[in-house]
Amino acid sequence: MTVTIALLPAAILMLVTAGGYALATIGMTLSFETRPAFGIAIIALGLAGAVLAEITLLRHASLPLVYLGIVVTETLLVLGYAGWSQSGISLAQLGGAVLVLAGFALVCTDH
Template sequence: MTQSLLLFSLPGLVLVSALGYALSAVGMKAMSVGAIPAGLALLLTGLAIAVWSEVHLLRQTSLSVVYVAIVAAETLLVLGYAASIGDAFTWRQGMGAGLVIAGLVTISI
């Protein structure tokens, strides 16, 4: 496969990794309410996806850029999921998410 494919581009791999971590968070949430087998399956699948994509990312760019980009994307995904299941969203959480996004913008310039 060529690196021109969206999946194997830097933004594509960042998104895949963030989705893996977000899937792991969904698995942890499921386990916290008693859905242990399904939650564990989501957790392990999400971590496997995240590790696979990060290995490919680290072949293309530096760890610091990869880390901040993944954390920013994961932050948006997990906060979106939390809002969709009715978890409360405080101004402090919003400010924290904003700082993560600002950090991504800062290192991208």
């Protein structure tokens, strides 16, 4: 049985989940560039945080909403990072992000 969760806690948990996956990705990169033990520790920390937040989300929200919410959050994180690092965002990438956000909005209106 799922119990609904308020929007702010759900958004925070999605941010923690997406951030944990992003941290694990950074750890993978670090494990090839520097000492592998440090990279593995970062991977473990990121995945542990992501898993705990995702389990909490799954207890309070439906599976499709959780995963779409995480994808949307990761999309926003990547766009934010790309803007911050001045790596540039192509029109196709921006269009893809808009489609992800529009798809999530469409799914949310169904509930």
